[in-house]
Amino acid sequence: MxxxxxxxxxxxxxxxxxxxxxxxxxxxxxxxxxxxxxxxxxxxxxxxxxxxxxxxxxxxxxxxxxxxxxxxxxxxxxxKIGHKLVEVDGIRHTRHARHIERDLRDMDGIMEASVSASGMVRVEFEKTKVDETDIVKVLRKEGLGILDARVSAERFLQRAGRTKDAEENATMDKKEHDHEEGESHDHSHGGIFGKNTELIFSIICGVLLGIGFGLSFIESVSSWISLSLYVGACFFGGYFTAKEAIQTVAKGGFEIDFLMLVAAIGAAILGEWAEGALLLFLFSMGHALEHYAMNKARKSIAALADLAPKTALLKKNGKIKEVNIEELNIGDIIVVRPNSKISADGVVVDGESSVNQAPITGESVSVDKEPIENPAKDWSQEEDVKDENRVFSGTINGNNTLEIKVIKEAKDSTLSRLVELVNEAQTQKSPTQRFTDKFEQYFVPSVLALVVLLNFTFLVIDETFSESFYRAMAVLVAASPCALAISTPSAVLSGVARAAKSGVLIKGGRPLEDLGVLTALAFDKTGTLTEGKPKLTQVITLSNVSEEELLKIAVAVENLSDHPLAKAVVRDGKERLNGAQVPDAKNLEAVLGKGIKASLGNKKVYIGNLELFVSLDEKKPEEDTKEKIKSLESDGNTTMLIRQNDEYIGIIALMDTPRKEAKNTLDKLKKIGIKRMIMLTGDNQNVANKVAREIGITDAWGSLLPEEKVESIKELKEKESKVAMVGDGVNDAPAMANSTVGIAMGAAGSDVALETADIALMADKLETLPFAIGLSRKAKSIIKQNLWVSLGIVVILIPSTILGWANIGLAVLIHEGSTLVVVFNALRLLAYKK
CATH class of the missing domain: 3.30.70.100 (Alpha-Beta Plaits)
Known part of the structure; x- marks a missing residue:
């Protein structure tokens, strides 16, 4: 490690x-x-x-x-540490990406570098030792074009949205394309034919090879004409291969391109020009098709950018003006016309409509939106905005006009964060990819050693040096691990792209693979398995205090807290009080996991569970009171005992109902092989047991403090090896950080959830979970298939070429064929159905 x-x-x-x-x-x-x-x-x-x-x-x-x-x-x-994400153009394939990765890591001050064949480069560096411009210079020396020297979602969205307009693309804003002061950069990095140069060179190679091969059967045509055509074919087919091989060897490395070039030269030395040209044609065509296939997955990710509107209708001083979304500020009011894209994250302040949120959350059914209760309030810092009031940039309005108050700038919108994190996810390697990278480090030198030995087999067996040399070149081709190199990255890229399309953000190959092998899931209860909206069910008085007076005391104190149960008491309590005046409490003091204390007038009020009063002082609740609490809790209620000074004055009971989809979702999870499903909750064990029985959870662990949830996850990891924690990504952050895979629900609009989770379900929909696990398992299955194909071909071809059963032409045909098989196999993930 x-x-x-x-x-x-x-x-x-x-x-x-x-x-x-x-x-x-x-x-x-x-x-x-x-x-x-x-x-x-x-x-x-x-x-x-x-x-x-x-x-x-x-x-x-x-x-x-x-x-x-x-x-x-x-x-x-x-x-002190810099983190840089650069989008480049000109990475031809996975092996090329690894060259660049190694060069970056060799720089003094670079702590880590990861390069994806999709064109994303992630670098972490010590700012005191290396400058951002130094990193860009190294990338330029590699012959790469810098599409964006500092990837921000905002610029990525702007640029990607313009690619459809060639004229506008040609006159892109100079600021975006001048990567150093005063220096602009040409983006046609492919060669004389632009990005398609390698493919066109490969086709020319194939045409020259075909004509030369055809003419060789015509006796009246001189043999030197066919030879000239073969030489021309070798030039066009080997141009990019030779270019990359020379760059690699100059840095002391050996890669597949070098091996192929040596094999082609060897064939030519033996006079087998047609075979050498065939090798280079198939190899270059394989590269070009591999590039095309990977582009397909890349375009699925870039398609996220098409969701971003470029302009908004700003309403100011009674007038409506069209502006670029970058000009919008927090607090601005925008008008969204029927059947048009919403331009910014915000809250509805006027109008009612149905909004298609599928582009962000993956929800198939449109969500009804209505105005928020307090339009004048600054909602930009509020996490707890109801779904019926909140809208996201890139979603599509229905048949009615909406007026929306902007709560996030364009660069901070949910869509921008989603795009930025998906781009970064491309650079995160999976465990399998790290394994194959290390395997190749030892495999390639071993192949070279074997080839050198095979050159001398003529000394051992009865054959000429030419025959031994030819066999060695055939083995060189057969052993080249092209398919192995691309097998995992192509599947990870396709999996991440497919997930993003359905509102699931998977942050790279590790969580994609890990999720597929999980057998245990831990769930937070409140807001995950339940609605997260507890309701006041009972108010019981214990002294001469009236129910109304008890409610006023409870509402006054709980109004100081932002706990979900406190909010439920305030909401439902005020409704029962029917507008009656509630006094003001002060001096709130929270007792973690047990309750709260506050002052109301000249009296001290305590509200909490039984544990709060056990440790408080000698004034303990009576046995009759304890029995009432236990009875309520056995029915699934969460209870709060209220004490004023030394007198216990009442009990409040609340209940959080399970989500409607919870039972069905858990049944689906069982069917796909999740053996243990554990609910972690701060509620008492009786409440936990009742919810567990109702929805079919396998284990219910109640009365847990936040730090005890973390300990529970550690305990589960020891028993189950890999455990996922499903929560909201905010209160559950410590437990999620300690799990193998942290899964946040309802991450759209929550920066904390997006940052914390390994996998973020953008919609607050539990039923998305089986899809995410199913996709991960499919990805894991495809990665395994690709490994079997790529390694299997090498295992079969090496003995076949050593024994002379397969020549160079057949070896390269099977070799390149296997590369395309694994790439197109990976692309099947893009069509994965829920």
Whole structure:
């Protein structure tokens, strides 16, 4: 395992000492995340700031991901480490991507580099040692075009949306294409025929080879004409192969292109010009078709950009004006006409309509939208906006006009974040891909050693040197691991693209593969398996206080809290009070997992579960009160006992009902092989058991504090090896960070959920989960099929060529055929059905 160690100054808001409990919580939070080996504070300080030392595997987790996770604990890591995503043009195939990756990693100051054949380059670097412009220069030296030197979703969307308009594409904004001051860049990186140069050269090679082969049967035509055509075919077929081989050898490496070139030259030396030309034709055509197939998957991701509207109708001072979406500010009011795209994330302030949210959330049924209750309020910082009031950029309005208040700028919209994260996901390698990369590092030198030995078989057996040399060249072709190199990246790219189309964000190959082998799922209860909207079911008085007075006290105190149960008490309590005046409470103090305390007038009010009062003081609730609470909880209620000073004055009961789709979804999960489904909840065990029985959950673990949920996940990982945690990505962040795969539901509109989760279900729909797992299993299956095909062909071809059963022509035909088979097999994921 490749490991890196990095020390980073840690800034913890309002925390003077690194021994503070919050620092320990941060370290505990990160320590069990997959890919992080160790987290600890080191003695030396930088500018009097504590140093946090990470030992991590950059192939599994990136610094950017660590920074996102750290943010969930309220800490900030200083920006000592740069994170850069660059979109390039000119990467011809997976092996070429690996060359670039190695060159970047060789730079001083580069901590990690990952390059996708799709054209995305991710680099993490120490800012004190390397500059962003240095990275761009290295990429240019590789012959790549820089489409975007600093990928932001905003520019990606702008550019991708323009590609349909050739004229506009030719006069793109200079700012977007000048990658260094005063320097613009040509984007036709393919050669004299642009991006299709390799394909056209391959076709020319095939035509010359065909004509030369045909003329060789005509006796009246001189043999040198056919030979000239073969030489021409070798030039066109071998141009890009030779170019890449020379670049690789110059850096001390050996790759498939070098092996093919040596084999072709060897055939020519033996006088087999036609065979050498055939080899280069099939190899170059295979490359070109591989590039075409991978482009198909890339276009599925780029299609996300087509969702983005370019302009919006801004309503200002009673007038409507068309503006670019980049000009919109938070708080602006935009008008969305019937059957048109919504231009920004926002809340509906006027009008009612049905909105097609499928482009973002994957939902097949349109969602009804209505105006929000308080249009004047600043909703930009609110996470808890009802679905019927919230709209997303890129979704499609129905038959009525809507007026929308903008709550996010274009660069921060849900669509922008989705595009940015999908682009980055392309650079995240899966475990299988890392394995095949390492396998090739040892395999290619072994092949070269075998070929060298085979050149001397004429000394052992009765044959000429030419025959031994020819056999060695045939083995060289047979052993080239082209199909192996592309087998996993093509499947991962297709899987990520297919998932995004249905509103599922999968952040790279690791979660895509891991999800497919899971047998256990842990669920948060509230808002995941249940509606997340508990309702006030009973109000029981215990003294001479009236029900109305009890409700006023409860509403006054709970109004200070933002807990979902508190909000339910306030909402339903006010409804029962029917407009009656509620006093103001103050001095709220929360007791984690147990309840709250507050002052109401000159009295102290306590509201919480029985555990709160057990540890509070000697004034314990009576046995009769305890029995009433147990009876309510056995019926599935969550209870709150209320005490005023030393007197217990009442009990409030709430119930959170299971989602309608929960039982059916869990049944589907069982059918596809999920053996254990565990519900984790802070509610008491009786409530947990009742919900579990109702929806068919296999294990229900109740009365858990947030840190106990983390311990539960660790315990499950020991027993089940791999465990996914399904939650909202906000309150469940620690548990999700410690799971094998963190899955956030309802991630659309929630930056925290998008950052925290390995897999984000954009819609708040539990029924999307079987699709995500099914797609992952299909991807895993296709990756396995591709590995069997690619390795199987090599295993069959090597002995066949050694024994002389297959010549160079047949070997290259089967070799390139297997490459195309694995690529097109991977593309089947794009057609995966729910």
């Amino acid at each position: 490749k490991k890196l160690q990095i020390k980073i100054p840690l800034l913890l808001p309002e925390i003077p000492d690194e021994r503070d409990q919050c620092v320990q919580k941060l370290m505990e939070f990160l320590r069990y995340k997959e890919g992080i080996e160790e987290v600890h504070i080191v003695e030396e300080k930088e500018n009097s700031v504590p140093q946090l030392c990470f030992h991590y595997d950059p192939e599994i987790i990136s610094i950017d991901r660590i920074q996102s996770l750290t943010g969930q604990t309220g800490a900030e890591i200083t920006q």
